[in-house]
Amino acid sequence: MSANTWTIAAARDALRKGEISAVDLTMSCLTAIDAGDDLNAFVHKTPEIALEQARAADAKLKAGNAAAMCGIPLGIKDLFCTKGVPSQAASNILKGFKPEYEATVTTKLFDAGAVMLGKLNMDEFAMGSSNETSAYGNAVSPWRRKGSEVALTPGGSSGGSAAAVAADLCLAATGTDTGGSIRQPAAFTGIVGIKPTYGRVSRWGIVAFASSLDQAGPMTKSVRDAAIMLQAMAGHDPKDSTSADLPVPDFEAALTGDIRGKVIGIPKEYRMDGMPAEIEALWAQGIEMLKDAGAEVRDISLPHTKYALPAYYVIAPAEASSNLARYDGVRYGHRAKLTAGDGITEMYEKTRAEGFGAEVQRRIMVGTYVLSAGFYDAYYNRARKVRALIKRDFETVFADGVDAILTPATPSAAFGLGEMADADPVKMYLNDVFTVTVNLAGLPGISVPVGLDAQGLPLGLQLIGRPWEEDALLNYAHVLESRAGFVAKAEKWW
Amino acid sequence: MAIDIDTARKVAKLARIRVEEADLPKLAGQLSGILGFMEQLNEVDVSGVEPMTSVTPMRLKRRKDEVTDGNIQAQVLKNAPDAREGFFAVPKVVE
Numbered sequence: 001m002s003a004n005t006w007t008i009a010a011a012r013d014a015l016r017k018g019e020i021s022a023v024d025l026t027m028s029c030l031t032a033i034d035a036g037d038d039l040n041a042f043v044h045k046t047p048e049i050a051l052e053q054a055r056a057a058d059a060k061l062k063a064g065n066a067a068a069m070c071g072i073p074l075g076i077k078d079l080f081c082t083k084g085v086p087s088q089a090a091s092n093i094l095k096g097f098k099p100e101y102e103a104t105v106t107t108k109l110f111d112a113g114a115v116m117l118g119k120l121n122m123d124e125f126a127m128g129s130s131n132e133t134s135a136y137g138n139a140v141s142p143w144r145r146k147g148s149e150v151a152l153t154p155g156g157s158s159g160g161s162a163a164a165v166a167a168d169l170c171l172a173a174t175g176t177d178t179g180g181s182i183r184q185p186a187a188f189t190g191i192v193g194i195k196p197t198y199g200r201v202s203r204w205g206i207v208a209f210a211s212s213l214d215q216a217g218p219m220t221k222s223v224r225d226a227a228i229m230l231q232a233m234a235g236h237d238p239k240d241s242t243s244a245d246l247p248v249p250d251f252e253a254a255l256t257g258d259i260r261g262k263v264i265g266i267p268k269e270y271r272m273d274g275m276p277a278e279i280e281a282l283w284a285q286g287i288e289m290l291k292d293a294g295a296e297v298r299d300i301s302l303p304h305t306k307y308a309l310p311a312y313y314v315i316a317p318a319e320a321s322s323n324l325a326r327y328d329g330v331r332y333g334h335r336a337k338l339t340a341g342d343g344i345t346e347m348y349e350k351t352r353a354e355g356f357g358a359e360v361q362r363r364i365m366v367g368t369y370v371l372s373a374g375f376y377d378a379y380y381n382r383a384r385k386v387r388a389l390i391k392r393d394f395e396t397v398f399a400d401g402v403d404a405i406l407t408p409a410t411p412s413a414a415f416g417l418g419e420m421a422d423a424d425p426v427k428m429y430l431n432d433v434f435t436v437t438v439n440l441a442g443l444p445g446i447s448v449p450v451g452l453d454a455q456g457l458p459l460g461l462q463l464i465g466r467p468w469e470e471d472a473l474l475n476y477a478h479v480l481e482s483r484a485g486f487v488a489k490a491e492k493w494w
Numbered sequence: 495m496a497i498d499i500d501t502a503r504k505v506a507k508l509a510r511i512r513v514e515e516a517d518l519p520k521l522a523g524q525l526s527g528i529l530g531f532m533e534q535l536n537e538v539d540v541s542g543v544e545p546m547t548s549v550t551p552m553r554l555k556r557r558k559d560e561v562t563d564g565n566i567q568a569q570v571l572k573n574a575p576d577a578r579e580g581f582f583a584v585p586k587v588v589e
Contacts, residue, residue, distance in 0.1 A: 197550075344585050384545030385545050
């Protein structure tokens with residue numbers, strides 16, 4: 001098997017044994033990337049940086065002091081600021097922006113010896129669930145329905161990351177998750193994605209969408225890989241005042257496979273009207289797998305689940321409208337051409353109308369409205385109160401002895417690109433229905449591929465853990481992964 | 495609550511995003527749809543609940559009030575669409 005198809009764990013072992021060099025491993029990915037342009041996953045390729053980093057990794061490996069991520073070729077979501085490399089959050093308003101600094105997460109990964117292959121496609125400012133709001137155009141899933149050539153979404157917002165990992169263009173990728181943007185695309189493409197506890201990973205240098213919800217995490221081919229990569233990404237950062245000054249557990253060491261006696265909660269509110277039978281069946285299979293591994297499965301109630309989506313779609317746009325106020329055509333990115341007599345207000349208005357896409361504009365305006373005088377209490381404060389109740393739901397079940405919660409990751413398999421074009425924006429928002437509660441409550445959540453639907457498309461389940469217990473969560477996910485034995489890959493057409 | 499065209503115009507103005515008059519009805523309709531979806535929140539009894547300010551109970555750290563970097567004017571200005579004589583340049587603000 002060509003080296004680009006390897007897991008991080010396999011590559012780490014082969015690199016340490018000298019069975020392959022980081023340069024050769026990187027070359028195999030660069031070749032796959034060039035052959036994968038139809039997927040539109042990599043939107044800025046950085047082969048020179050990759051090879052330079054790979055050579056440095058080989059030197060470290062030779063010296064025998066290499067970290068686990070040393071020499072591992074990664075794709076980096078365009079939302080991460082990478083020094084001297086275009087970082088435009090898939091938006092025209094940041095066209096040409098090359099940061100003069102490096103995000104904390106990428107700094108940590110590169111310090112560990114990881115290799116950057118390039119920047120990955122995504123929804124504009126991470127606002128979307130299908131990668132269709134990107135200024136670079138759609139990322140395309142490597143997966144297709146059986147006997148069909150219809151192009152499918154890899155999910156969003158980390159759609160490029162999901163497509164690139166699933167199609168073996170890289171060993172793993174960074175993603176970010178504000179309402180499900182790591183877990184939903186991971187589920188759509190048959191890979192693993194974890195959103196850590198809010199504060200586990202530094203947000204510094206990641207273009208902000210909704211600061212109280214955003215978290216970065218790894219998107220990988222296995223749970224073990226997620227553990228290895230999260231280890232390198234996590235930890236306190238003085239530059240992010242919300243990053244937690246807590247010790248980071250050894251995630252890979254936690255993968256014991258022993259979950260006997262652990263209590264897995266099954267929330268009845270996640271059994272939605274109109275949920276496809278296949279999702280229901282997948283969930284039942286997952287329950288059996290965890291039971292079979294010795295876990296105790298318990299029915300639980302999270303009564304405010306129904307209100308998570310509307311609360312999210314008040315809070316996230318409110319924060320976004322404030323965060324995105326900085327794009328004014330003054331300090332970076334796009335500035336509209338002005339006509340004679342235009343003042344500074346016209347400059348702002350024209351720049352933002354030209355630079356932001358339709359969905360981003362909509363969310364900024366929703367956020368502006370819910371924060372405006374007269375509506376602040378009715379919408380924004382009410383949503384923040386509901387958010388407190390959603391968090392309390394989780395705290396209650398955890399206090400009652402539940403160790404983790406099992407739910408579907410998405411309400412359906414991947415849909416076709418363009419299929420939702422005429423739907424109203426709210427219909428697209430329903431994609432986040434199972435994932436968004438986790439962001440509102442600041443909890444860790446992981447999506448694990450468990451099966452295929454009748455059309456041959458991947459389906460995932462989500463496990464939700466207690467705060468700061470990603471180690472235990474990864475172990476439950478590891479058990480689910482081993483029992484599910486998901487090995488399917490997309491048939492190569494690109 | 496339905497958003498009328500005047501409100502849509504006002505929101506666009508507050509958000510500093512130019513929206514052409516012809517596009518306002520569609521925008522108003524979409525905003526109404528989204529806000530209608532949020533009306534569900536009115537079903538929840540939130541009496542006595544404090545609005546969440548921080549998802550994890552933590553005290554924000556304070557850093558020392560000291561200079562940690564500086565003298566990077568060229569880097570600060572490097573991405574500016576219009577920088578002149580060491581400043582960001584914008585259209586005339588005051589007559």
